Amino acid sequence: MKTTTTISNIAEALLEASNIAILTHIQPDGDALGSSLALMLMLRRMGKNARVFCQDAVPASLKFLPRWEEVSIPDEASLEADIVIALDASDEGRLGSCFDMIKTAKKSIQIDHHATNSLFADYNLVDSSVAATGMLVFRLAKELGASIDKDIATYLYTAISSDTGNFCFPSVTDETFDQMAELMRAGLDISTNAQKLHLLKGLGNIRMTGSALSSLKIKAAGRLSSMCLLKEDFVKNDARIEEADGIVNLGLYIHGVEAAYLATETACGIKFNLRCLKPYDVSIVAQQFGGGGHMLAAGCTIKSSMDKALESMDKAMEEMLKA
Ligand SMILES: [Mn+2]
Structure with missing residues (x-):
């Protein structure tokens, strides 16, 4: 028992x-x-x-x-x-x-x-x-x-x-x-x-952070930030996929931003790491694309081109911020 x-x-x-x-x-x-x-x-x-x-x-x-x-x-x-x-x-x-x-x-x-x-x-x-x-x-x-x-x-x-x-x-x-x-x-x-x-971070993580930040975009009147990492970034920076862990959080460390995501090109599709501040809930957004997680941190993968995936995610995150 x-x-x-x-x-x-x-x-x-x-x-x-x-x-x-x-x-x-x-x-x-x-x-x-x-x-x-x-x-x-x-x-x-x-x-x-x-x-x-x-x-x-x-x-x-x-x-x-x-x-x-x-x-x-x-x-x-x-x-x-x-x-x-x-x-x-x-x-x-x-x-x-x-x-x-x-x-x-x-x-x-x-x-x-x-x-x-x-x-x-x-x-x-x-x-x-x-x-x-x-x-x-x-x-x-x-x-x-x-x-x-x-x-x-x-x-x-x-x-x-x-x-x-x-x-x-x-x-x-x-x-x-x-x-x-x-x-x-x-x-x-x-x-x-x-x-x-x-x-202390690995060199690969610091270089990947640079690549991610150079892709940073501010959307939804300053309330949403997005970053993306391509396969070529990993090659150029000699970094492994896990060396991109944690980078998504930087997108939330901007005044006025309430939700952030990082899109990463992988062998199985575009992987999204999602973050938000209270009272929003990114796990609901992740679930819309077959993923899951917690209220303030969640993830999912969209099997499509980067452009299409970003478009779908922008729409879903903007909907979340409207609610
Ligand atoms: Mn513990």
Whole structure:
């Protein structure tokens, strides 16, 4: 039976276990890897055998985290664990190939902060009031009596800073800063880590940003911005498709703009990243073209020429802004 649990029950279970497998979600982000590596190191310092598993590789942008190379894909040895604990994964699908380890585990636990969590483990701690899974791992550290050192502080800072948009989202609370104060006392080098986490980009991303900005158009009386990237831009800039991630957000950082999109020419059609400010809802626009997402961030693909796709998208976004 699926049941909800508490931080103290999880701490108790972990203290009794010797072999612990920590799992996190596909396409791991700062919260996923920061939370997982923090828990791994705490448990190892207590003499436990703890490992971190993830279906996908650590992205280059997070390779500043100590021990990132110890994150592995599920293997034979991973099935020996007394406890399998998933972090920051909202549902079975998000765990990818790691979900098999939940299915075969002697005991499975999860800690997460997504309101939509499907409670897939035997014991589930889901608290959507916190900004990051890292904040729940911090509470767990207190419960375990684990001391927080500089590396654990780096991991938890990465988790919390990633999921709060560097402490800008409405999910930030006084507890966020209480935890941060303790991380600072543990020796966190906030400026070096903030630079690595939020400022440093790959050369391909910077060049693609230049190409996207040079295509910028302002429409709908200044309320809509659009950018587009062609296959030849990727070739010219020697950039991979994922190096265009995040560029769409720049379109919203203009006074007066309430909605923005980035159109990217791909092998399967014109891919659109859509963004807007409240009270608008770009997920409805994305759905009109067979895509989906969230209210303020969504995406879809239109199978047509760039010109036709841009025309359809301009019309749909302008309709949204009229409503
Ligand atoms: Mn998260």
